[in-house]
Amino acid sequence: MPPAADNGSAMGDEASAMDGGAPAMGTDGPLVEDFGRRIGRAMGWPPIAGRLAGVLMLSPTPMTLSELQTTLGASKGSTSEMTRLLIANGTVERVKVPGVRQAGYVWRDDAWSGCLQHQLAQTEQLLELAKSAQERGVGMPEAQQARLRDMHSYYDFMVRQLRRLLDEYRQLHAG
Template sequence: MSPAADSNSGMGEEPLIEDFGQRIGRAMGWPPMAGRLAGVLMLSPAPMTLSELQTTLGASKGSASEMTRLLVANGTVERVKVPGVRQAGYVWRDDAWSGCLQHQLDQNRQLLELARTAQERGLGMAEVQQARLRDMYAYYEFMVGHLRRLLDEYEQLQAGR
């Protein structure tokens, strides 16, 4: 077991990790295991392999693998090469909160593109349907603009620390 895995034993971190599982999982729409995995990696001082995450969380290989992919996709965790270890390691990104916000921005950009396309395709529809499509477009245009500014502001704040 690596020092990262050892650091999670006997340190009173289990209640905090369970809290992450429940609260982050629920707030982000993730399964509790993803929240627990996020908590483990956030508190780990070193990269952890999938095997170590499995053992620490008491998770199956498939579950640990699926949850790491989810966290990587959500911008909070990254896969890294650990010197002297054959398996890839996973770490909590130093810029995880920027990564999380970037993921939200990317999602909203995709939905803005859908709204633009839907609005074009809905030109022959009844006015009530067109109005809904315009509202969808206006909402995502608003969200993309504000999320972009929010991300820029947060990154400037972080750079000043």
């Protein structure tokens, strides 16, 4: 597939794709659809978020919300909500594109580290819940206290392991 023209947008050849020309790089339908199904399902995201992740991961340049909306054939609200989801999950960032009024969105160079950082932050929140629940559950019957101890033990273990994995992953990609 020939690369898209570098016109400051991943949509460079998208209009020609609609007219029967080659699609812009990053908008390969079957691959994007596969992302929608597989990464979306694995991450617990709606399929449109997986498709958006696929488009941005494969795009050589930032894409505006309007370009993403057109590429995905999705509503403005859905596209906006899914970009926020991917930003919160640490894989996408909003950027200023020179000469363009709208913000652009790009797949982060450190997206997988960002994704792992997001998982760690979520797990740390659950560890705090487990600590609080364990403290507040002191007067409960032993069976419930055991469940709360198990919850605390699990999230304590997960936080330690995720921190180790994040450090190891960052070291692996630093050199």
